[in-house]
Every structure is written in structure tokens, then in C-alpha cells.
Amino acid sequence: MDGLIEVKLEKDLLSNELEYFFTFLCDRFEYAVELWIKELEKKFNKKFKPIWILSSKQNDLFKKENFIIINRLINKFPKENVDSKLVCQEEPEDLNKYFSESEFIKGLIEKLVRKQGRVFILPWTSSCLKAQNPQAIILGPGPDVAKKYDNKITQVELFNELGLLRNKVQIYNNFKELKKNVKFPSFISASYTSGGFENGVINSKDKLDEYYTRVREENKGGKFISARLIEDVKHSPNVNAIVFEEGKTEIICISDQILRGCKYLGNIYPSIIDKKSKKAIIETTKIVGNHLSKKGFKGVFGLDFIIDSRGNLYTIDLNPRRQGGYVCNILMALPKVSLIELELKLALNEKIKNIPSYEDFQVDYVWAHLKLKPYYDFMKIVKITNKNRVDTPFLEIGKGFKTIFYPKGYRFFGGGVGYAIKSGNNYNKVKEDLIKDIEKILSTHLDLYTI
Structure with a gap:
């Protein structure tokens, strides 16, 4: 079973002069697609247009010409909980798998290859993704190496092999x-x-x-x-990095994770960890990245750490993919560095002559981003908000962006119902203001309280 819920494609998709590509980057990553389109058009001197691969519709994507909704998870819910107004999010790896197994998708890729000579696929993660066609080019790390190191058991074995301090x-x-x-x-x-x-x-x-x-x-x-539980956690830093070639890994940014219990909500940059911990994180990340490079990995990845009250640094998690702060990483680096240009060159196996350093990516202000994650499953959206553009906090320091992705009246299961970003010059103020804003939205825009 394909799990296809809805398909909307332009009637002249196979006959017009546009080049189409598939993208899984929606919700909080949607803005990155605009920037990918610009980079592809600059590179190939032609017009590109996305076909969105989604678990559920979004407000903005209702208006866009091409989307394919794939969802098998929704069939596992009791029928009384399932209606046309349930937003049910598949895990990214599952969505990749269903995309790869779909005969409809396979046929569409073949038709697009005959028209265009190739088809680009832009995923959030490459794990469990199969191109289905030799002319389908994945704009990210190779699927096999990504899936291998996406496995938590493999990660434990890797950290032990590399002699990294871990829990x-x-x-x-x-x-x-x-x-x-x-x-x-x-x-x-x-x-x-x-x-x-x-x-x-x-x-x-x-x-x-x-x-x-x-x-x-x-x-x-x-x-x-x-x-073992680490109960005296002082910081939970996260690093974004990029593998350029064998033995060449560079750090993009180090931020602090914002968590609700064990659930990841977002990040705040720059991290406030001490210099010793920062140095250790950079060294550890390069050790891991350079090891991945020997296995054929190229592209962006991340690592999660924990620092306890005694200053011990534990390597916790490897993310062989784009991470939650991906759009913020892109925007903070512009205009000095185009992260997307670097990723595209890596996907096309092109040599990068001038590899940027860690310092090239850094900025002198604070930014933070958070998912609007409901407290409970099946909460209903009762109000919509949409303020500014995603790039506003990076162009006007001190301003913010916030949005809810889905329509009023819809119930929600899995993932984030919306997204918010805030910038400023004071770490604590940015963090406190953003968390307060998120909590206010969750309490007023979802049916948390009934009166």
C-alpha cells in the first residue's frame, strides 16, 4: 500500500520548461526550499519548482501547485479519532521509506527523468531513502551511511571505538x-x-x-x-558541522538545546559553555566527522552533548542529517557563507576550493528558535498566528518570527504545530522572551483550557 492520501500536480508538469524536484523540507524548514531554488537556478541557469512530500497539508501549501501527501500512520488510529481535520505526522524516516516504496512515485520519477534528464531529491534526512532511479540525485548525505549512523546502537559502538567520554x-x-x-x-x-x-x-x-x-x-x-540518568545536567550543547572531504570537517555553530523534559524543542545561539568544554566539543566533533568521512559521508551532521555540574562532557547522540536549527544556520551565515551552495557542491561531487572556517559562520548576536509542540496529542487549533518572515530576526536584530502551520479547527498528533524565532543581544532575555511567547501561544491558540 502506497499510503497516498492526496496528489496535486500541475497539468503541464511533464511538458513545460520548468525543472521539478522533490522536497521533504516543510513546516519549520520550508523557507530553506526558497533558498535551495535560488541556488539551483543560479547553478543551472534555469527555473526550478518543488514537488512537496508531506504527511499532512499546511496552510501555505494549500496554495502551492504541487504536493503529494503520504501517510500510513493515520490508519492505525481508532476511526472515531480520524477525520479530515486530523494532522498526523509521520516520522521522517518512515516518510522516506514510503516515498521509496511507492510505485506512483517511482513512475513519476521515471517520467521526470525522461523530461529533465535528472531529478533532485531534497530530504531532511537521507536515512531510509532510496533514489529509485540512477538519475535521481539526493541533495544530502548518502542514504546507506546516513542510516548506518542513525542507529543508536551503532552510535554507542562508534563512540566507544573512538574513545569518547559517554554515559x-x-x-x-x-x-x-x-x-x-x-x-x-x-x-x-x-x-x-x-x-x-x-x-x-x-x-x-x-x-x-x-x-x-x-x-x-x-x-x-x-x-x-x-x-544511566545524569541528574546533575548543567548544559545540553549541540553542534552543527559539515564534512567536506575525507579528513576535513568544519564546525558551523555550537548552541544550547532547549528541552521540555527529554523532548527537543529548539536551540539558542551562542552556547554559554566554558572555553574548555567548547574546545573539547570542537575536537570531538572533528574526530567523529573525520571518521564519517572515511565511510563516505559528506554533508551536514550534528552531535548532542551533556555537561554535568562537575564539568564532565558526555557525547550523547549523533545526527547524520540536517538538524532542527538548519534554517537558522543558513540565515546566520549569510551573506558571508552560503551553506546551501556548499551542500549542493558536495551532492554533485564537486571540489570546494575555498572551504570556510568556523569563524566564517559566526555572528555577534543571539538567536533562538523553538517548535510549538502541543502538550498532549489530539489538541485542537483554535486560533492562527503569523508574524513576520522567517528571515526577519536575522535581518533586524531584536525582532521575532512566529507562525502556526495548520488550519484552525484541526487536531494535531506528532511534531510541532508551529514555529518561532527570536534574536537579540542578551542570551537570557532572548531565551526567556521566546519561551514566554511560545507558552502564551500554546495556551491561547490550542484548546489547552476550556471555559
Whole structure:
């Protein structure tokens, strides 16, 4: 089953002079598509247009000419919870898989290749993505190496191999073994997770059984890990970096993660960690990036860290893909560096003559971004907001951007219902103002309270 919900394509898509490409970058990443179009048009001197691959419709995308909605998750909900106004988000890896398995998509790619000679695919992550055609070019790291290092078990083994300081972790071959041997409380994770999904702090066997019901099928038969709780967390820094070639990794930015419990919501730049920790993070990231480069990885990736109250630095998570702050990373670097131009050259296997340094990406102001993540599943959107453009906080320091992606009256399951960015000159003020703004939106624009 393809899981196709809706297909909307221009009637002359196969006969006009435009070149079409597929993109999975929607919601908080949508603005990056505008910049990718400009870069592709500059590179090839012709007009490009996207075909959006979505789990659910968005307000803005209703008006756009080409989109394909793919969703199998929605069939797993009780019928009384499913109607035309349910926004149900697939995990990115699952959406990649369904895209790759679709006979309709395969046929469309073949037709576009006959028309254009090639088809670009712009994903958020390359993991579980198959091009389906030798003339389909993925604008990101190779799918095989991305999937390999997307696996949390592989990451534990990699960090051990590289001699990196990490938390005490136990690997279990299956859930039965985990349930029999795990000690509570522990941080539990399935093999493939991102953004705090399918992992978390578990305090009892009942909670462990409840956790297992939320695990996706591809993870249920796989390995699990349990990690010792680090209860005296002082900072949770994140690094964005880019692998240019074998042995050449550069840092894009170091920021602090903003979390709700174990759930990732966003980042604030620059990180306020001390110089010693910053130096260690840069060194660790280059060690990991250079190792990835030997395995054929090229492009952007990220690492999550934890620093405890004693100053110990733990390498926690490897993200072999674009991360949540991707659009902010692009905008902070402009106009000095075009991150997209670099990514395009890497995808086309072109040599980059002038590789930018860490300093080339840095700015002298603070920015932060946050997902508008509902507190509970199936909350209803009761009010819409849309203020400024995504790039406004980077062009006018001190201003912000905020939006809700989906229509009023819709209920929401998974991911973020909206997005906000704020810039300024004071770390604490930017963080506090943005969090207050987000909490206000969640309490007034969703049905959190009924009167």
C-alpha cells in the first residue's frame, strides 16, 4: 500500500520548461526550499519548482501547485479519532521509506527523468531513502551511511571505538531482554529515534510496557539501550558541522538545546559553555566527522552533548542529517557563507576550493528558535498566528518570527504545530522572551483550557 492520501500536480508538469524536484523540507524548514531554488537556478541557469512530500497539508501549501501527501500512520488510529481535520505526522524516516516504496512515485520519477534528464531529491534526512532511479540525485548525505549512523546502537559502538567520554550504556538484543534486566530509573531508547521520540526516562515496569506500545514496528524487533540518568545536567550543547572531504570537517555553530523534559524543542545561539568544554566539543566533533568521512559521508551532521555540574562532557547522540536549527544556520551565515551552495557542491561531487572556517559562520548576536509542540496529542487549533518572515530576526536584530502551520479547527498528533524565532543581544532575555511567547501561544491558540 502506497499510503497516498492526496496528489496535486500541475497539468503541464511533464511538458513545460520548468525543472521539478522533490522536497521533504516543510513546516519549520520550508523557507530553506526558497533558498535551495535560488541556488539551483543560479547553478543551472534555469527555473526550478518543488514537488512537496508531506504527511499532512499546511496552510501555505494549500496554495502551492504541487504536493503529494503520504501517510500510513493515520490508519492505525481508532476511526472515531480520524477525520479530515486530523494532522498526523509521520516520522521522517518512515516518510522516506514510503516515498521509496511507492510505485506512483517511482513512475513519476521515471517520467521526470525522461523530461529533465535528472531529478533532485531534497530530504531532511537521507536515512531510509532510496533514489529509485540512477538519475535521481539526493541533495544530502548518502542514504546507506546516513542510516548506518542513525542507529543508536551503532552510535554507542562508534563512540566507544573512538574513545569518547559517554554515559554508561547497556545494549539489549530485544525488548524481552531489556525488560528482564533493566534497572529503574533509566533512560531507554529504541534503535532509531530523533527529537525525543521513542526514548525517555522510565521509572517502572508498567511505564516500560506503556513505552513499548508507542514504539514503531521497525523498532519493536530491534535492539534497545538503557543509559544511566545524569541528574546533575548543567548544559545540553549541540553542534552543527559539515564534512567536506575525507579528513576535513568544519564546525558551523555550537548552541544550547532547549528541552521540555527529554523532548527537543529548539536551540539558542551562542552556547554559554566554558572555553574548555567548547574546545573539547570542537575536537570531538572533528574526530567523529573525520571518521564519517572515511565511510563516505559528506554533508551536514550534528552531535548532542551533556555537561554535568562537575564539568564532565558526555557525547550523547549523533545526527547524520540536517538538524532542527538548519534554517537558522543558513540565515546566520549569510551573506558571508552560503551553506546551501556548499551542500549542493558536495551532492554533485564537486571540489570546494575555498572551504570556510568556523569563524566564517559566526555572528555577534543571539538567536533562538523553538517548535510549538502541543502538550498532549489530539489538541485542537483554535486560533492562527503569523508574524513576520522567517528571515526577519536575522535581518533586524531584536525582532521575532512566529507562525502556526495548520488550519484552525484541526487536531494535531506528532511534531510541532508551529514555529518561532527570536534574536537579540542578551542570551537570557532572548531565551526567556521566546519561551514566554511560545507558552502564551500554546495556551491561547490550542484548546489547552476550556471555559
